[in-house]
Amino acid sequence: MKQQIIDKIKEYDTIILHRHVRPDPDAYGSQGGLAEIIRATFPEKNVYTVGAEEQTLYFMRRLDQIEDSVYENALVIVCDTANQARICDQRFKLGKEVIKIDHHPNEDPYGDLLWVEEDAAACSQMIYELFKTSGGQLKINDEAARLLYAGIVSDTGRFLYPSTTIETMQCAGELMQYAFDRQELFNHLYEKDAHVLKLEGYILQHFVMDESGVAEVRLTKELLKQFGATQAETSLLVSILSGVKGIKAWVFFIEEEDQIRVRFRSKGPVINGLAMKHGGGGHALAAGASVYSWEEADQVLVDLKNLVAGQ
Template sequence: MFEQFLALIRKYEIIAIYRHVNSDFDALGSQYGLGQLIFDNFPEKKIVYMGASNPDLMSKMGIDFEQAVIENPSCTLGIALDTANLARLDGDNFEKLAATVKIDHHVVVESYAGLNIEFPEASSTSELIGEFYCACQKTLFLSKQAASWLYFGMVGDTNRFMYEATSTRTFEIAKVLLAAGIDKKAIYQAMYTRPKQELDILTFIYTHYQYRDGLAYYILSDEDLQHLGITRERGSDFVNTLANVAEFQVWMAVTENRAMHNWRVSLRSSGVPVQPIAVKYHGGGHCQASGATVSDLNELEALIQDLIEAIKEENKHASC
C-alpha cells in the first residue's frame, strides 16, 4: 500500500496535505513531517499545507504557518492525515482533487479517499508516516527536520510512550527517527516547558479540588477562568493533574461557559466506564475518557451522583 502511495506522490506536481480540525501534535507532526519528507526527496513538487493556524503548537514545533490555497484541484493530490471522518478535515476542496489518500490510526468509521491506509493499531499517524519511510527506505531520504516533526507527533499521541498503543513498532520508528539525528532534548523542552502562570492554575486546582467516594473534581467558574487568565478549553486541559491517584477512580474538570449558560465536563477514569454517563449528559467519547455538558450546578450534582453510583457498582464487581 505504501508503494502505491509513493507512486501517487511521484505522479502529481502539487500535493495538498490535510489534517483534522483543532490540530494537535500528531496532526501537525504527521502533516509537516510528511510534507518535509516529500520536499526533501522531490524538491520540484509544490507542497500545500492545509488547515487553520495553531500559533501555540506551531511555535513550539518551529512551523512557519502560511495560508494555503489550492489553485488547480484537478492537478493536485490530496492527502488527509489523522482524520477519521471527512467532516473533521480542516480545509476545503478535498473531494474535488485529482486523487486522494487517507492515512489514519483511528478506528475506521469512513474510508473517504481513493487510497485508504488505515491502521487503528498504530500509536499515531506520525508513526504511520515513519512506517511509510521505512517501507520505502531504499529510495527515500529522511532528514532531521522531517524526523523531528514525526517525533513530536509520536510523543504527543502516546504521552511519551505511555499509552497502550505504544508497540514494538513505535519503538522501532522512534529508533529510526533518533538515528536521523533529531535533537530529542530540544523537542522535549519545546513540548514540556510551561509558563510560570501555569503554576497558579495548578495551585488553584490543588487547593480547590473536591473529593467524594472515589470521585475527584475541580470546578472553574467563568470568574475563576478570568481570574486565572485562561480560556475554558485550557481550563479543561488540566484534568490529568488529578490522574494517577490511588484513591481516585474517576476524576473530572468542570468549566463554565457563561455565554452558553452551561458547564463543560471532562471525565477520566482508571476503570469505571464513564462513557454511558457522558451520553446521558449530552456527551460521549471513550470508555475511560469522555466529555459531557450540564446546564447548571444542579444537573452537575445529578451527574456526580451517577458517577458515584457507577464507582460503587464497579467496586461491587471488583470485590466479587
C-alpha cells in the same frame, strides 16, 4: 495500502496536507512530518500544510496560506482525524482525491484511500512506518524526524500510556538518531507559563472524586479569564489527574463562548463510546465531546459514573 499511498504521492504534482481542528503535537507532527518526507523525496512537487494555526505549536511548524485554486488536480492527505467534521479547513473536499491516515476508531470512513490503524500509538508513528517500509522509495530528513518524534512523545504521554508498544519505542529510538535538539523540543512541549501552572494548582486543589474513582473538573469562562488561560492551554492539563491514587476515570468540562468542551480520560474503563453518545469520539482511554449547557454536563457525569460502575 501503504504502497498505494506512496503511488498516489508519486502521481500528483500538488499535495495538500490537513489535520484536525484544535491540533495537538501529533496532529502537527504527522501533517508536517509527512510533508517534509514528501519534500525530501520529491523536491519538484508543490507540498502545502494547511489549517488554522495554533500559537502554542508555532515551535513545531508554521502553516501555509493557499488559494482555493491550488486544490484543483491536487492530492489531499488528512492526518490524525477520525471524521470529516473535525478536519481543519473544509476545503479538503476541493481536492481531486483524498487519503485518510489515522489511528482513531474508523467511525467515518471518508476518502478515496484509507489507512487506519487503531492500535498505533500515534499518527506520527504511522507516518514513520510509511517511510520505513517504503523500501527506499521515500526519504526522511532531520526536520521530519523532529516533528514525528514530537508527535509520538506527546501522544504516548512520554511513553507512559498503554498504547505504547515495542514498535513505538523502536520508532522513537530510530528517530533519535537524526540531528535535532531533543532537549529544546522537550522544553517547548512541557514548559508551562506561570499562569498555566497556577491553574494546574487550582485544579489539583479543587477536583472532585467520588468513592467509585470518578473525578471531575469544571473550568468556567470566568475561571479561565481569572487565570488568563486559553482553551489550548487547559487541554494540556487534562492528564494531570492520572497520578491520583484510586482514580479510574475523569472528565474535564471546559466552558467556551458557545459550548462546553468535554475531555475524558481513563485508567481502564473504555470511554470513547460515551464520548460518541454525546457527539464526540476518540480513543478507548482518551476521548472528547461537546455539550451546550451545564445540565448536559451533569448528565455526562452521571453517564460516566454509571459506565465505571458497570465495568
